[in-house]
Amino acid sequence: MGRRFVFIRPKSIHQWExxxxxxxxxxxxxxxGYSREDYAFFDGRFDSDDIIVEGCREAQVIGFSLTSFSVDAALELLGKIKVVNDMAKIVWGGYAVNGFxxxxxxxxxxxxxxxxxQGPGEESWMExxxxxxxxxVIRKQIMANLDAIPFPDRELIKIDRHFEKLKNMGExxxxxxxxxxSVCPFDCIFCAGSSFAKPNKRTRTAQNIVDEMIELRDRWGMDENSMVLTCDAEVFLTPDMYEMAELKIKNEVRFKYGMNVVASMILRPEERRTLEKMQESGLTEVWMGVEAGPSLxxxxxxxxxxxxVKEAFRITKEMGLIRKGYFILGFTPNETEDTIKERISFIEEIDPDEVGxxxxxxxxxxxxxxxxxxxxINYAxxxxxxxxxxxxxxxxxxxxxYWQDYLVKYFRDKAAWRQNPDKNKSLQKPGRSGY
Ligand code: B12
Known part of the structure; x- marks a missing residue:
């Protein structure tokens, strides 16, 4: 039987759950008072257009989860869906709509x-x-009590298909x-984060985070050989994070995890202590966007x-964390061959384990x-x-x-999965690999 609400995550080049x-x-x-029985979910990574269109035949509301990179795929699907169902309300959410x-x-x-x-969709979707x-067009801000939001329904989004995909890749x-x-308070020129919502100081409480981690362990089999990639644009080392780490240890939640951090936000002594506690609780990797060479x-x-940046990479190396550095080429018109090449000696100095x-x-x-x-721009x-x-x-x-290729070859021993020519070898390595 057709479901009355359908969610679609159209295909884009790289896809997480x-x-x-x-x-x-x-x-x-x-x-x-709704239930899973009211919903169907389709993901363009796994479901053909025909299956998706068929699943929309009796829908009353169809919600698309979009980044700018998947808008064209959504429009194409929409054309096909309208042929079988032109009554359903069409709803778009996600970063594709936040910035306009x-x-x-x-x-x-x-x-x-x-x-x-626009922004967090929970309340507006219900409306x-x-x-x-x-x-x-409805814009919501971050809710005052984040613990009131229940954990995402991973059953509905068929997370087991992602596990299967990874298993087939040997990961x-x-x-x-x-x-x-949290919403990052910074406004880096290249990041869409601030279009999501106003920065908020309060985050989920440690207990709430660890309760979800327990669910990941007990319901989804995340054990000491598993890895959780936290998807916050940046994680900030607040006292809550220290407490979260303590609770994770106490509750014997043993999976490993990794996170994005801003290099300058891990340097103060209390941040270092939090990072150490997090490491004790399974944090194995930190990912730091360095973006430019020193002069830009x-x-x-x-x-x-x-x-x-040097200090952050030094400290985390000393701690034995796996450190990934990201670099973006050409983010300013002032990027030249020289400013690109500047990255080489800088990277040799900070010595990341992985570089992209x-x-x-x-x-x-x-x-x-x-x-x-x-x-x-053709985002698709x-x-x-x-x-x-x-x-x-x-x-x-x-x-x-040309220079991207040059740098990847120059640092080939450190290249992360997506840029590593030897995919099998690099799959055993850490980082945001084939996921
Ligand atoms: C994980 C991630 C990735 C993964 C996987 C991406 C994927 N396609 O699955 C990887 C590492 C591969 C990746 C790659 C890239 N990413 Co990325 N990524 C993220 C990240 C960090 C987390 C996404 C996430 O899981 N969020 C958590 C969930 C819970 O939040 P959410 O999906 O936003 O959902 C909420 C709302 O948006 C809304 N909502 C979402 N869907 C729907 C649907 C409906 C119907 C409604 C009503 C509401 C709604 O309600 C939800 C709950 O409140 C975000 C930043 C961020 N923290 O959100 C960037 C982000 C999505 N990425 C971005 C970009 C630009 C890229 C890259 C180009 C790399 C780059 N240069 O930065 C590539 C492009 C990849 C591609 N072709 O799609 C931008 C997108 C900007 C835009 N305008 O689209 C973001 C926002 C980063 C940023 N701050 O600029 N990314």
Whole structure:
């Protein structure tokens, strides 16, 4: 029998599990009296268009979970869905819609989409499915009590298909989890984070986080050989994180985990103590966006300096954590061959265990995005590793790809899975690998 609410995560080049819609569903069970029986979920990574369209035949509301990279796939699917069901309300949520004004959203896609829900979607999704939505574009902020949000329904989003995929690739069991749901207070030019919601100081409590970790252990088999990739844009080393680590140990939740951190936000003594406690509780990896070479670092708007980055990599090496450094080429028109090459000696000095070289692509929701110029970008055909758009004052798009290739080859022993020519070997390595 057809389900009345359908969630779709259209295909994009790299795909993790659709945790966001897992949250929307469980929130609606707890506060709206709905149940899993009301929902169907499809993921373009695993389900064909025909299956998805068939699953939408009797739907009343169809919610798409989107980044800018999956908008074209959504539009294509939408065309096919309308043929079999032109009555269903179409709802878009996720970062594809967060960065635009109401007028812009309606102008761009208002002819095809009924509702655009910006920011955290739990409350606004309920308004739509219960027929209470008063506007077509609704923006919510982060809820004051984050512990009131139930854990995402991982059953609905068929997380076992991701486990199966990983197993076939020879990887250890991995899944993702949102640790804090804090909104980063920084406004780096390349990041869409601030389009999600206003920064909030309060995060989930330690107990609430560890309760979800216990569920991951008991329901999803995450044991000491498993790895949880926290999907917060950045994790901040607050006192709650110290307590979370203590509780994780106390409750014998043994899986490993890794997280993004801002290099300058782990340097104070109390942050170092928290990091150590987290390591004791299973933290094995930290991922730090370095982005630029030393001379252009200030242009990213990120609160890091070459000295702080060096210190962060030194400290974490001393602690024995696996450290991954990300670098973005061409994020400013001032990037030249010299500023690219500057990264080489800098990387040799900070000595990350893994290194990734991406090519900048401006995204909606980020400070650098200008719709007049950037709406021409073909996001569907781009990802962080390749695009045909970006160039700088002195470097063409082909030059940027040339230098990316050069750096990957130069640091081939440190290349992470996606950029490592020897995929089998690198799968055994840490980091955000084949997931
Ligand atoms: C995990 C992750 C990845 C993974 C997997 C991505 C994937 N496609 O599955 C990897 C590492 C592969 C990746 C790659 C890239 N990513 Co990425 N990634 C993330 C990250 C860190 C977490 C996503 C997540 O799981 N969030 C947790 C869940 C719970 O939140 P959520 O999905 O946003 O859901 C909430 C709301 O958005 C909303 N919502 C979501 N879906 C729906 C649906 C409906 C119907 C409704 C009503 C509401 C709703 O409600 C949910 C609950 O409140 C985000 C940043 C972030 N913290 O969100 C960036 C982010 C999504 N990535 C981004 C970008 C730009 C990229 C890259 C280009 C790399 C780069 N240069 O930064 C590539 C492109 C990959 C591609 N082709 O898709 C941007 C997207 C900007 C945009 N305009 O689309 C983000 C926001 C980072 C940023 N701060 O700029 N990424």
């Amino acid at each position: 659709a945790l966001g819609v897992g949250y929307l569903a469980s929130y609606s069970y707890k506060y709206g 004004s109401e007028e812009k959203l309606l102008e761009k896609w208002g002819g095809k989409v009924d509702y655009f829900l 739509v499915i219960s027929g209470k939505a008063k506007k077509r 250890i069991r991995k899944t993702s989890m949102e640790l804090q749901r 670092m200030k242009e990213t708007g990120k609160p890091i300096t070459p000295e702080k 070289f991406t090519i900048y692509i401006p995204v909606p929701g980020s400070r650098d995005y200008k719709d007049e110029i950037h709406s021409a 055909a781009s990802d962080e590793y390749q695009n045909t758009f970006t160039s700088t004052n002195t470097l063409s798009n082909a030059d940027l790809h």
